[in-house]
Amino acid sequence: MRQLLLFFLIIIVGLTFIGRLFYLQVYTSSAHNLYEDNAxxxxxxxxxxxxxxxxxxxxxxxxxxxxxxxxxxxxxxxxxxxxxxxxxxxxxxxxxxxxxxxxxxxxxxxxxxxxxxxxxxxxxxxxxxxxxxxxxxxxxxxxxxxxxxxxxxxxxxxxxxxxxxxxxxxxxxxxxxxxxxxxxxxxxxxxxxxxxxxxxxxxxxxxxxxxxxxxxxxxxxxxxxxxxTIDSKLQEYGEWLMKNKKGGIVAIEPSTGEILTLVSAPSYNPNLLVGRKRSRNYTKLHNDSIHLPLIDKSLLREHEPGSPFKALVALTALQEGVITTETAVSCSGVYHYGRNGKMGCHCGGGRRSLNLGIAKSCNSYFANAFRKTVDKYDDSHKAMDIWSNHIKSFGLGQYLGTDLPIGKKGNIPDGAYYDKWYPDFNWGATTIISNAIGQGEIQVTPIHLANMTAAIANRGYYYTPHIIKDIEGQEINKDFVTKHQTTINENHFEPVIQGLYDVYNKGTAHFLQVPGIEICGKTGTAENFTVIDGQRTQLTDHSIFVAFAPKDNPKIAIAVFVENGYYGARFAGRIASLMIEKYINDKISRTDLENWVLTHSLENEYQKPFSREPFKINAESQYQLIDLPEKLETVNKPVEAQNQTITIPANETNR
CATH class of the missing domain: 3.90.1310.10 (Penicillin-binding protein 2a (Domain 2))
Incomplete structure (x- = not known):
């Protein structure tokens, strides 16, 4: 027995050595283990x-x-x-x-x-x-x-x-x-x-x-x-128009959701972040606290949408059956609500139907439409949930699911939101009436506004905005060719679109018409507050404009956001009209608009929160990120600065 035990022990030891040698010779010679071999x-x-x-x-x-x-x-x-x-x-x-x-x-x-x-x-x-x-x-x-x-x-x-x-x-x-x-x-x-x-x-x-x-x-x-999907010529033109301005431009092809332009201003030459100087250049860009060139303002800049949001207020009211195209409101320049509530209006006063309400941007009309939508239901919480769902069906208040690496969801309030805000108060439509004109708690980004505009242009649906058109030997994400339907019936879109068309014909953007192109658009203004020396201070309003063209079979939907740009038609409206003409006609006939945009700077506005002294702009103080290569100097050279008083055309003060 002892002899057999010794025999088996020798066999086991021998097999162990053979197994170990086999492992060392075969398995440790694999490429996987080569990464750890110091020899x-x-x-x-x-x-x-x-x-x-x-x-x-x-x-x-x-x-x-x-x-x-x-x-x-x-x-x-x-x-x-x-x-x-x-x-x-x-x-x-x-x-x-x-x-x-x-x-x-x-x-x-x-x-x-x-x-x-x-x-x-x-x-x-x-x-x-x-x-x-x-x-x-x-x-x-x-x-x-x-x-x-x-x-x-x-x-x-x-x-x-x-x-x-x-x-x-x-x-x-x-x-x-x-x-x-x-x-x-x-x-x-x-x-x-x-x-x-x-x-x-x-x-x-x-x-x-x-x-x-x-x-x-x-x-x-x-x-x-x-x-x-970017059209590089249109992208370059957009960045050119946004010189000496801050903000974003997003243009989308409504029929596909393809992003045509994604401008964030001010920007920089991408070659500055290549090579041994990349780190030094990046630090300079990162430390620019006034212009924030590394922040993509077209994707990350949240703000109140202002009057462009009125199109969705109208569509929701039509869907809920609380107004018709013939519903009219008399506007005296002030909308009264509650006990002492007042909302000013710049539409010029008079009797406003849906069409004129949109064309003239009548605050009274949309306050009335919003109030009727909420008051339709006995429960304000339920009413706001229904209203919120309609608005969110246009892609607002959520991440859009784009293939862009960054973004923000914005905010579209619902019943739970206001229950939290007013836990001991029986809130209702008049409490939150500012939603009617795209202010209050509503927050959007420029890409939200562009996507919303594309959904209206399509009469009720949109495709997820995306930047990829083709990958060599590979299909793009199927989500980008999936149609998203809004909750609004198709028949409600035509009267709203006609109102947007009349914004250019007889409304707040009448002086922005482009010959030969039927453009539908909406001016907008967002209030702008900041904290200076511990005090909440109101600065110049932001300029917002949304548009699509042509009216039928649209090729482009666009949203323009210009920080501190005054009223919607002043900067954003001009830029949107020029971008549309450039894309559709590949040339500019409205050189008067182009010259105005290129020769008007907003640098004075951006310096206000950083200086207590009156800021006088000059060529040396213009926005230049870093010394540029000689061959690029003429392209990147800022428009000559000037001190000027800006004259506002008639009716442009309408928001």
Whole structure:
């Protein structure tokens, strides 16, 4: 028995050794474990990042070669730091700081010591790299923006953060990743897949050739090209019109939901965030607290919608059957409600039907329509839930589900919202009457307004606004071709659309007509408050305008928001009319509007909260983010500043 026990013990020990040898020879030779083998150097081969084209096939983003100086700290030998720093154009202090940072990251793993060498610097350094053990040059591609515009749309790429590395094992320290815009939204499609080479090292840590004759090496897979929905000519024109102004422009093709223009102003040249100066330039942009160029105002700027919201108030009242197209209200310039409530009106007074109510933007008419909608039900909570659901069916008060990386949901109040606001008060229509004219607790972004306008143009439906048109070898998200129906019956849209059409014919935008184009639009104003020295202070109102054209079979729906732009037709209305004509006719006949917009600056308005002294604008104080390359100076040069008194055309003060 003892002999058998000894025999079985020898057999078990032998099988254990054989199993372990088999594991070491077979499984630990796999590519998976090669990443952890210190005797093998990993060299990544970065793929070409996919190109980005506009809807008409114009190249917007390509690639350009770049060279990174890499370091493996434990392999660094004593070197002439003075010479090395001179070649890299850095100080000795920078050398020590970066080396210590690389060592803390890992003594054994590669680390980006100096990113983005120019071709000239690379040519000089390459010949001498053999002198600096532990350092080597890694080639990669940086973005090459073929446009000076659409920075907020395109985004930029930068090094991954530690948190991003922890979330995705694909990325290693020093890798580049999309940070904003389509570079972020479509990072996985654009980045491609890295290739890798495994280099065998000897016991002296010297490279001796490919591991296993390159058996586990992989080739890089190029990123996919994408086509976005933006019309680059229209985008450039929009940014041009918004010089010396703050705000956003969103234009959508109603029949598809494709975003034609996504302007955020002021903007910057996307090439400023490429190369070795990227970090310095980004800091300057980030620290601009007046203009906030890195904030996409077309997606993130929440504000009251003002009078454009009246179109939805009318549609909801028609759907609920509390008004008809013939319902009329007498306006004396003031709408009285409750015991002492008053709402002013700028429509000029008189008897207002639905058509004139929209065309003249009569506050009294829409206060009456809203009040009737809420008072239809005995329970105000229930009434507001019904009203809110109608409004939300146009995409307001929610994230739209776009393929843009950022956004805000805005706010459309319901019964629960006001129950919370007034827990000990029997609130009703007169308590919240400001909703009738797009003020109070309602909050929207410019893209909400553009989508709302597209739904009206379509007579009751919309497609999710999106920026992707085509991905090489891949279908786009099916959600972007799914129709979203509003809760309003189609037959209610025609009288409202006729009223929007008459805004241009006989209403608040009559002086903005464009020959040959039937435009439907609505002026709007949003009150603007800020805190100065601890006091809530009212500043100049924001200018808002929404429109679509042509009236039938619309090709474009647009929302324009200009901060501190006075009344709706003054800045936003002019810009919207010009954008529509540019897109439909590809030329401008209303050069009077164009010249007015280009020669009127709002910089005085933006400086008010930052200065107690009267601010006199001059050419030196104009908005310039960073010194621009010589070839771009004429394009980015601001319009010459001027002190002027702006004359308001007749009826333009109507909101």
């Amino acid at each position: 093998i150097r990993k060299v990544y081969d970065y793929p070409k990042r996919g190109f980005v084209y506009d809807r008409n096939g114009k190249l917007l983003v390509g690639n350009q070669p770049s060279y990174d100086v890499m370091v493996i700290p434990r392999e660094v030998k004593p070197l002439d730091t003075a010479e090395f720093c001179s070649l890299l154009k850095i100080t000795k202090e920078q050398f020590i700081k970066t080396y210590e940072k690389a060592y803390r990251y890992s003594p054994r793993l590669p680390y980006v010591f100096i990113p983005h060498l120019s071709k000239e610097d690379y040519a000089v350094l390459q010949e001498k790299m053999r002198k600096y053990e532990g350092f080597y040059i890694q080639k990669r591609l940086l973005r090459d923006y073929q446009t000076q515009y659409a920075a907020n749309v395109l985004g930029f790429i930068a090094e991954v953060t530690q948190s991003q590395i922890e979330k995705s094992p694909y990325y290693k320290m020093g890798d580049l990743i999309g940070k904003q815009g389509v570079e972020l939204s479509y990072e996985e499609e654009l980045r491609g897949v890295k290739g890798i080479k495994f280099i065998q090292k000897d016991r002296f840590n010297r490279d001796i050739g490919p591991y296993k004759e390159g058996k586990f090496d992989t080739l890089p897979q190029q990123g996919k090209d994408i086509t976005i």
